[in-house]
Amino acid sequence: MILVLAGTEEGRKLSENLYKMGLNVMASVVSEYGKSLLDRKLKARAGPLNEKELGQLIEIHDIKILIDATHPFAADISRTAMKVCSEKKVRYIRFERESADVDLPGVIKVDSFEEARMKAEGFDSIFLTTGSRNLHVFSDLKERGKKLKVRVLPCSEVIKKCEELGFLPDEIIAAKGPFSEEMNYIMFRDFKAEVVVTKESGPTGGVLEKIKACRRLQIPLIVIRRPCLSYPVVVRNMEELLKEMGPEMG
Incomplete structure (x- = not known):
């Protein structure tokens, strides 16, 4: 088998x-x-x-x-x-x-979630598209006065995890991707994101659409490289x- x-x-x-x-x-x-x-x-x-x-x-x-x-x-x-x-x-x-070619203007490449957090800390409004597994790395940024928005799968256990980490309902977008460039653009714009954080998940994971949306908004995209x-x-x-x-x- x-x-x-x-x-x-x-x-x-x-x-x-x-x-x-x-x-x-x-x-x-x-x-x-x-x-x-x-x-x-x-x-x-x-x-x-x-x-x-x-x-x-x-x-x-x-x-x-x-x-x-x-x-x-x-x-x-x-x-x-x-x-x-x-x-x-x-x-x-x-x-x-x-993998996708993310060696583009406006893209900040990092090697870990911790490094991504350090880079994101320099901004006030942070949009996280990294999934729920490593949200704990970023959650304490709220205590430092940072505005966070997380986009995660619409599963009860995932939303519960977000809530346990201190995220409020209006800080959570529960939706299944991948998302189009336009959908990313609207979400990032409406949140007034100053930076977006994502994983290098390849074309299938929608990283190219995020890059295009961020370029339209003239904001940086932090991309965590694959292990x-x-x-x-x-x-x-x-x-x-x-x-x-x-x-x-x-």
Whole structure:
């Protein structure tokens, strides 16, 4: 069986394409919401996986190939998957979305969320499009008199996390992207953002639309670079994946 860690839109499409090819495949996602986006006919499970749980999943389902299609910033699960695959003698293939060229005027590139926070602290009105996982890095800026607006997924657990960090209802935009250039422009403009913070999630994640919107408003965009991991095998598209999988498919 093939196990796909399907933490992205590409991962979900990949799982469904392999299933439609008649291959024995199972998709693993973190949330029930992510599972609901998959084809109901596709074998799937929901919930985070630690090292022990992933190892058990591989043994129970006799996994031969693991395809890691998690988000570029989900470095912990990628490290776990590589370690477990090495121990279990399972083939590991990283399916990585293309990166975007963000080396453009008005873009401030940083290597961590902490560095992004330091750069953002120089502005009074900060629009965060970094997701909910690392919001704690920025939340105390409110105590320093900074105005923050966060854009996150419209999931109850995500909104609850924002509230626990002290964000008020009018500081939260709960909506699912990716967003068009125009939608970004309207949101950034209406909040009177002086700076926007995002992750380098590639064209699929909408980073180019954010860059264009910020340029129209003449405000900087802070882009957090992807974590740099040493993947044993990386493919960028379906053709490369099938070639890498070879005769062992299914």
